[in-house]
Amino acid sequence: MKIELEVNGKKRELNIEPRRTLADALREDLGLTGTHLGCEHGVCGACTVILDGKAVRSCLMFAAQCGGREVRTVESLAADDGTPHPLQAAFVAEHGLQCGFCTPGFLMLVTAALEGDPDIVEDEERLRELLTSNLCRCTGYEGIRRAVVRAAGDMKAFS
Amino acid sequence: MSSESSRYGVEPGDYIGRRLPRVEDARMVRGEGHYVADLRVEGCLEAAFVRSSLAHGRLRGVRLDEARAVPGVVGVWSAHELPELPAAQPLFPAEVLEGRDWPSLATDRVRFAGQTVAVVVAENRYTAEDGADAVDVEVKELPAVLDPTKATTADAPELFEGLSNVVGEWGTGEDIGEDFWKNAPVVVEASYRQPPLAPTSIEGRAFLARPEEDGGLTVWCSHQAPHRLRRDLSSVFEIPQQKVRVVVPDVGGAFGGKSETFPEYLVVAYLALRLGRPVRWVEDRAEALAGATHGRGQNQRVRLAADRDGRMLALAVEVDASTGAYPHYGFAPLFNMLRLLAGVYKTPRIYARVRAVVTNTTPTAPYRGAGRPEAAYAVERTVDLLARRLDLDPAEIRRRNLIPPEALPYETPTGALYDSGDYPTALDKALEAADYESWRAEQRRRLESGDGSLLGIGISCYVESAGVMEEYGAVEARADGSFLALSGASSTGQGHEITFAQVVASALGVDVERVRVVEADTDAVPRGVGSFASRSMQVGGAALHRAALGLVEEARRRTANFFGISVEEVGYREGMLFAGSEELSLPELVERTGPLRVEDVFDPPQAFPYGCYVAVVEVDPELGNVRVLRLVAVDDCGLVINPMVVEGQAYGSIMQGLGQALYEEVPYDAAGRHLLDYGLLDYLLPTFSELPPVRLEEMETPNPNTPLGAKGVGESGCIGVPPAVVNAVADALGHPADLQMPLTPETCWTALCDRSAARSAEVRP
Ligand code: FES
Numbered sequence: 001m002k003i004e005l006e007v008n009g010k011k012r013e014l015n016i017e018p019r020r021t022l023a024d025a026l027r028e029d030l031g032l033t034g035t036h037l038g039c040e041h042g043v044c045g046a047c048t049v050i051l052d053g054k055a056v057r058s059c060l061m062f063a064a065q066c067g068g069r070e071v072r073t074v075e076s077l078a079a080d081d082g083t084p085h086p087l088q089a090a091f092v093a094e095h096g097l098q099c100g101f102c103t104p105g106f107l108m109l110v111t112a113a114l115e116g117d118p119d120i121v122e123d124e125e126r127l128r129e130l131l132t133s134n135l136c137r138c139t140g141y142e143g144i145r146r147a148v149v150r151a152a153g154d155m156k157a158f159s
Numbered sequence: 160m161s162s163e164s165s166r167y168g169v170e171p172g173d174y175i176g177r178r179l180p181r182v183e184d185a186r187m188v189r190g191e192g193h194y195v196a197d198l199r200v201e202g203c204l205e206a207a208f209v210r211s212s213l214a215h216g217r218l219r220g221v222r223l224d225e226a227r228a229v230p231g232v233v234g235v236w237s238a239h240e241l242p243e244l245p246a247a248q249p250l251f252p253a254e255v256l257e258g259r260d261w262p263s264l265a266t267d268r269v270r271f272a273g274q275t276v277a278v279v280v281a282e283n284r285y286t287a288e289d290g291a292d293a294v295d296v297e298v299k300e301l302p303a304v305l306d307p308t309k310a311t312t313a314d315a316p317e318l319f320e321g322l323s324n325v326v327g328e329w330g331t332g333e334d335i336g337e338d339f340w341k342n343a344p345v346v347v348e349a350s351y352r353q354p355p356l357a358p359t360s361i362e363g364r365a366f367l368a369r370p371e372e373d374g375g376l377t378v379w380c381s382h383q384a385p386h387r388l389r390r391d392l393s394s395v396f397e398i399p400q401q402k403v404r405v406v407v408p409d410v411g412g413a414f415g416g417k418s419e420t421f422p423e424y425l426v427v428a429y430l431a432l433r434l435g436r437p438v439r440w441v442e443d444r445a446e447a448l449a450g451a452t453h454g455r456g457q458n459q460r461v462r463l464a465a466d467r468d469g470r471m472l473a474l475a476v477e478v479d480a481s482t483g484a485y486p487h488y489g490f491a492p493l494f495n496m497l498r499l500l501a502g503v504y505k506t507p508r509i510y511a512r513v514r515a516v517v518t519n520t521t522p523t524a525p526y527r528g529a530g531r532p533e534a535a536y537a538v539e540r541t542v543d544l545l546a547r548r549l550d551l552d553p554a555e556i557r558r559r560n561l562i563p564p565e566a567l568p569y570e571t572p573t574g575a576l577y578d579s580g581d582y583p584t585a586l587d588k589a590l591e592a593a594d595y596e597s598w599r600a601e602q603r604r605r606l607e608s609g610d611g612s613l614l615g616i617g618i619s620c621y622v623e624s625a626g627v628m629e630e631y632g633a634v635e636a637r638a639d640g641s642f643l644a645l646s647g648a649s650s651t652g653q654g655h656e657i658t659f660a661q662v663v664a665s666a667l668g669v670d671v672e673r674v675r676v677v678e679a680d681t682d683a684v685p686r687g688v689g690s691f692a693s694r695s696m697q698v699g700g701a702a703l704h705r706a707a708l709g710l711v712e713e714a715r716r717r718t719a720n721f722f723g724i725s726v727e728e729v730g731y732r733e734g735m736l737f738a739g740s741e742e743l744s745l746p747e748l749v750e751r752t753g754p755l756r757v758e759d760v761f762d763p764p765q766a767f768p769y770g771c772y773v774a775v776v777e778v779d780p781e782l783g784n785v786r787v788l789r790l791v792a793v794d795d796c797g798l799v800i801n802p803m804v805v806e807g808q809a810y811g812s813i814m815q816g817l818g819q820a821l822y823e824e825v826p827y828d829a830a831g832r833h834l835l836d837y838g839l840l841d842y843l844l845p846t847f848s849e850l851p852p853v854r855l856e857e858m859e860t861p862n863p864n865t866p867l868g869a870k871g872v873g874e875s876g877c878i879g880v881p882p883a884v885v886n887a888v889a890d891a892l893g894h895p896a897d898l899q900m901p902l903t904p905e906t907c908w909t910a911l912c913d914r915s916a917a918r919s920a921e922v923r924p
């Protein structure tokens with residue numbers, strides 16, 4: 001079947017099987033391999049992308065559900081001139097990644113959250129809920145937490 | 160060159176102990192990391208495996224016709240059609256394998272749920288999985304045995320006909336003898352179970368093989384030991400090593416689970432060669448949980464004797480260790496365990512026996528810690544038991560038994576040679592950082608107030624062995640002013656691209672940005688061992704350090720020849736050579752005298768990092784939930800190259816240790832099927848919510864056996880946390896008799912019920 005969607009600001013047309021997941025469409029059909037697959041059943045969050053402004057598990061969505069909608073992946077985070085997004089910079093500065101496999105998922109999860117409400121980091125409970133969405137087996141999460149708090153500060157300072 | 164300002168704001172050559180950000184992060188945060196599943200190789204087919212759903216049985220038939228008819232399926236095979244398919248390879252050659260082949264696809268028998276039975280190769284993964292679903296496997300079920308101790312009994316099902324389920328038995332020390340135990344002033348005994356754990360790197364295993372026109376083979380694999388994989392592939396397929404290239408791209412975590420030459424890899428490589436096309440296999444999560452490898456999996460019986468002052472006199476440990484269905488990997492961690500059973504104590508007599516036993520479970524293999532956590536747990540839990548028996552504070556009993564710093568280097572009765580350190584200081588630091596005395600006071604206060612809340616404090620002191628075998632390192636000065644640092648190690652997330660560069664840049668006195676680390680490609684690095692056993696920095700970093708110092712010497716020799724003077728007259732500083740009034744930079748030297756590369760192969764003795772952990776926990780009296788209020792980790796891993804990376808390793812391994820203590824276990828039903836239908840909803844990895852308040856404290860005693868001085872890091876939390884946390888929970892629950900990991904709410908709640916039952920029984924006349 002044919003669908004049209006917007007991916008990272010560009011209109012894309014896809015001819016896909018109805019059962020194709022959004023994750024596979026992004027990775028295989030559009031070559032956006034920054035979106036990773038860690039479990040393919042909605043638990044780990046490595047496949048998180050932003051769909052119409054909300055973080056979603058792209059392994060749990062069919063591409064066919066995304067016709068006419070807007071998808072953002074990790075490849076869209078840095079500015080066009082290559083300047084990293086404050087969250088990307090904070091993950092580097094705070095050692096928020098080791099193997100890097102969960103990283104794109106965390107970045108998209110947190111980007112959506114901070115865009116929705118940068119104050120989320122002020123509320124320990126909401127921040128906990130947010131970061132509990134995704135799994136990381138390497139970092140023990142501490143570097144991720146620091147990175148998110150730092151990025152929220154930086155983003156506020158910028159805006 | 161030395162005056163150039165560095166991006167890091169650090170003087171060139173001064174990089175040891177600096178928190179430099181990692182080189183690999185730049186690509187990873189952009190989604191530009193490349194993992195095996197991300198590679199685009201022209202014409203690549205995808206493989207999917209059909210696995211046994213039963214744990215034990217005779218393979219009656221595998222029907223492939225329907226799968227072959229699925230459009231897009233290129234081929235479907237069971238062992239029957241592939242008589243030349245090589246069998247799985249062991250971690251290292253050992254007698255335990257005698258007569259116990261592990262066919263890469265099951266031949267006449269299946270021995271664990273998850274074992275590979277057939278393979279489908281198709282144009283894409285969806286089709287491959289359609290094909291796999293259409294394969295019909297008929298198995299006549301046989302009784303399964305899951306527990307390694309039960310598997311040793313006479314009526315246990317025999318996994319390999321005519322062969323004992325006990326595949327090997329090893330020991331250390333002299334048998335202590337029953338008389339001794341009878342006469343010892345105090346003896347405590349306990350049994351511990353180390354449940355099987357799934358390593359669960361977020362990226363599963365992945366393997367891509369491409370046959371080359373010259374008869375060679377190129378392989379991309381998410382792996383910890385590319386050169387071993389090359390050797391195995393070369394030997395089983397009879398292709399000369401120079402024609403086998405193994406490339407390890409970015410690896411999404413490994414933790415021991417990616418060290419092996421797995422059956423799946425051999426099937427995929429075999430089919431790629433046979434079909435003349437690239438074939439890839441990317442493991443899914445269900446396969447990773449059931450069909451990969453598991454860690455731990457043993458039963459321990461421990462006896463500890465002491466005098467009335469709590470001075471430990473003798474320790475005896477008997478272990479039945481499950482290797483799972485095939486013993487190819489699971490025996491390896493047992494030697495680490497045996498060697499470390501003295502812990503940090505001067506116990507004069509130690510006797511241990513371990514039996515490696517096949518069972519109908521997923522094969523076991525080294526998993527982060529690999530025998531070290533098992534040893535620390537057996538010792539540290541039992542030391543607490545002794546403290547309780549003698550009514551001594553757990554900190555005090557440890558103090559009375561610690562090996563004093565002046566006794567180091569110290570050879571244990573188990574043959575380990577502890578190199579350096581200060582165990583009592585580690586304990587004191589941990590107690591202080593945890594505010595131990597105040598928590599004890601708080602505990603007494605709560606007990607007296609009778610408010611019912613359950614507070615517990617647990618300590619564990621550990622020592623571990625880091626590094627094993629040699630490693631290759633080479634440093635090359637290039638005419639363009641850059642340097643290559645080639646290592647036989649192979650990062651799976653540890654950050655070698657910055658930490659190795661820090662070592663080399665510091666030794667050469669050059670800008671760290673000029674050093675590029677090259678590893679994980681057998682064509683670029685001529686030999687190597689890999690990354691496991693906390694060996695990357697301890698051995699691999701040390702080899703690079705020596706190679707860099709060797710390069711300075713070689714540069715001086717060449718300069719001396721060039722100017723016709725003696726080596727003694729040539730000075731070196733920060734990438735410059737000084738010969739009288741002449742000056743020459745390294746790139747100039749290369750331009751004038753040709754390529755300059757110095758290699759080193761270094762095989763230092765094992766190092767013994769150590770430390771002390773303290774956990775403070777609260778157990779919910781009604782729900783049995785454990786909450787960790789405080790976790791203190793004191794680690795001495797020798798010289799620290801990059802504290803940021805070392806802390807990251809500490810946090811990561813602490814969380815994995817916490818997972819083992821409180822949440823993780825691969826559950827089986829009685830027939831040996833994994834109870835993991837909901838994948839990662841059934842196998843519980845710690846999330847951010849489980850991260851307790853952690854305090855890290857460092858000690859830094861350089862490794863005396865390498866010029867670099869690093870001891871190794873990465874496994875400490877997995878070793879120190881489980882006994883500290885379980886000791887704390889046991890303390891909170893009043894030391895129930897049979898408290899076994901993981902300490903789920905149900906486990907704790909049951910222990911609480913038993914306690915109140917026992918209490919009311921006491922009250923009744
Ligand atoms: S891959 Fe989508 S949640 Fe794990």
Ligand code: FES
Binds near residue numbers: 096103135137412
């Ligand atoms: S960095 Fe490896 S899983 Fe998060």
